[in-house]
Amino acid sequence: MTAKAKGQAAVKSYSIIEPAELLPFLLSVITNKGRNSVKSLLTRGQVSVNGKPITRHNFQLHPGQTVTIDQEKQVQAKEMTLLTIVHEDDDLIIIQKDAGLLSIATGEDNELTAYRQLMEHVRLTNPRNRIYVVHRLDRDTSGVMMFAKSEAIQQKLQNTWKETVKERSYVALVEGAVKKAEGTISSWLKETSTLKMYSSPHEGDGLHAITHYKLIQANRHFSLLEVQLETGRKNQIRVHMADIGHPIAGDKKYGAETKAVGRLGLHARVLSFVHPTSGELLTFESAIPKTFLKYTAPAPTN
Incomplete structure (x- = not known):
């Protein structure tokens, strides 16, 4: 065991005893969740080391550090315009798009689009995060729409659509x-x-x-x-x-x-x-x- 645990069910802290990488460490102490769910805790900024949110899977932990997992912590998201996120995981975002919202830009940098808003959303937890277009809906068509969170997932979906x-x-x-x-x-x-x-x-x-x-x-x-x-x-x-x-x-x-x-x-x-x-x-x-x-x-x- 690389840590000692303390805290309530929703917020747990672990004192690091042996060196370890963050994601493998989390997988070793969170036994009631699957790998994707544990990775989502990182993505949402719900894991911190010595009080600082960490999203990198391979972040190196050292003896004496404290890892805190706060499953109730809410990321302060910017309010979305003409769209609602109905599902999000490590690979995908599914939205409900209202009529009147462009899926992606048509050339003007300041256009309000679903793509632009979702890009801002995923970068709340990591400035390097991106989203990728899988399919499109016309501006005046409403309804369910999917985006990928990596180029590999985008290509896989498009190639096997x-x-x-x-x-x-x-x-x-x-x-x-x-x-x-x-x-x-x-x-x-x-x-x-x-x-x-x-x-x-x-x-x-x-x-x-x-x-x-x-x-x-x-x-x-x-x-x-x-x-x-x-x-x-x-x-x-x-x-x-x-x-x-x-x-x-x-x-x-x-x-x-x-x-x-x-x-x-x-x-x-x-x-x-x-x-x-x-x-x-x-x-x-x-x-x-x-x-x-x-x-x-x-x-x-x-």
Whole structure:
């Protein structure tokens, strides 16, 4: 044993007796948590040596030093704008993004983005920490979104995306009454010089895109659809909804005539995937926006 322990359950201090590296030492004294959970204590600044928070795994401990673990210590995070962190571990951050927030910058340094806010968040515990983009949501699309905390995890997720992601579903508020209760749209998407996507009339000309949809509810003016992506192409849902004559509400770029909800009628509702490190199946679900339900409520019957 390299230390003597003292303290309450939530805050424990250890007097170092023998030299050791910090992470192996913590793993030896915290026996009721897994390796990732112990590493998270470091990441969150909940471990200090002689009163100073330490986040380095290989920090060298010496006899006479005191290691304190405070599992109730809260990191003073800056308040987030238009996003909420719903899950965070050593490898990933999952957020709920509101409509109106860019995922990443489009060129201007002072733009408010999810990426920029999360970068500031992870650097609270270590100035060298970074986050990495795994996938994107359009500015006016709300819902569940994932970021990686290392380049290795980003690459692993992107290289195995089709196998890793078990469900990626959206809800779409579209114009008009969709008559068919469910359907599949398949086309080859291309991009114009003005960055607008479209379905090519020629098979094999562009990137193959497949979208499945099911009708949730509808009235004469709007329909609410559950949309499952088999492929993840740029603006795929927006193009495919326009292709079947039911553009997404508020999507002027792809032919919408209404501004019913004052935003794009698209919401990333479910993201279910196998964790790249633990292998655990994680599922994150976000509620359907109330305005989407309101605008598609069936007309009352007498």
